[in-house]
Amino acid sequence: MQVKDKIFIKQKVISPPLALAPMAGVTNHPFRYLCKEMGCGLLVSEMISAKSLLYQSARDTLLFFAPEERPFAYQIFGSDPAEMAEAALILEARNPDFIDINLGCPAPKIVKGGAGAALLKEPRKVYSIVRSVVDAVKVPVTVKIRKGWSSLDKQGLKVALLAEEAGAAAVTVHGRFREQMYCGKADWFFIEEVASFLTIPVIGNGDITSAYDIYRALKETSCAGVMVGRGAVGNPWIFKQAAALLAGAKTYHIPSPQEKVAMAKRHLHMMVNFKGAKVGVLEMRRHCASYLKGLPGASAARDRLHRAETPQEMLTILDEFKTLP
Secondary structure (H helix, E strand, C coil): CCCCCCEEECCEEECCCEEECCCCCCCCHHHHHHHHHCCCCEEEEEEEEHHHHHCCCCCHHHHCCCHHHCCEEEEEECCCHHHHHHHHHHHHCCCCCEEEEEECCCCHHHHCCCCHHHHHHCHHHHHHHHHHHHHHCCCCEEEEEEEECECCECCHHHHHHHHHHCCCCEEEEEEEEHHHCCCCCCCHHHHHHHHHHCCCCEEEECCCCCHHHHHHHHHHCCCCEEEECHHHCCCCHHHHHHHHHHCCCCCCCCCCHHHHHHHHHHHHHHHHHHHCHHHHHHHHHHHHHHHHCCCCCHHHHHHHHHHCCCHHHHHHHHHCCCCCC
């Protein structure tokens, strides 16, 4: 099967066909910027509550995106079609390239409110939500789904088909049931099944941890693109590496320990400038530990990083890795 090098979503072109998954507390502006710099084709915001937009309580840092991040999608979640449409209009005024609807988040606090993956149990409601948003905005509307709620409630394909019927321009499919959360293996056979039934682009998601995973997914399935989530945390190079393979290279650059530390420090500076020292340090604990993963002394450093309270403490810990071979 020929390897794809771009996605066409209505009038928009995503090249390379690689997307960064929306992850709460992770895919904010600094991290998205670094992933874009490394060749990610499509960036998506963290999940945004429709109600928070309607009540004007959404944080400015959650809504901010830079021109360099294009093509860019806002992702919204909610359970009421009218509220979702109104929220999409508010976001469209900020001039994104896409509006994405979350139909797959497994977090208890999201599904408890009838949003995210809870909607997989209500396919007709999914149709109403997607239709309402599509009718409200001019930008393309996409959706992100899971395989279904549980192994006893396999409605993922039906939801995907109804989303297409309602006017969705593309569907991203995560190959797990909600009951699995992030455990077990993602079912790429199911993702391929969805891709074979839909006429709109399908983007596969789940268990993508290396550039070779991306290459194989695009070569061996009908997916138009691949979305990377946890595999990009601490490893924004994955997009550059995958782009090299898609362009015909046999190998790709593997960052040295020094490069990883330098990227962690740069990311820390960007985060502190964007969110302030206190929040920046809290959110960088996970990122810094991921950058150091696999390096000598990483386990001990991770413990120290999780206790760090200031940017300088984090920088001191990172500087200890400077002399690694």
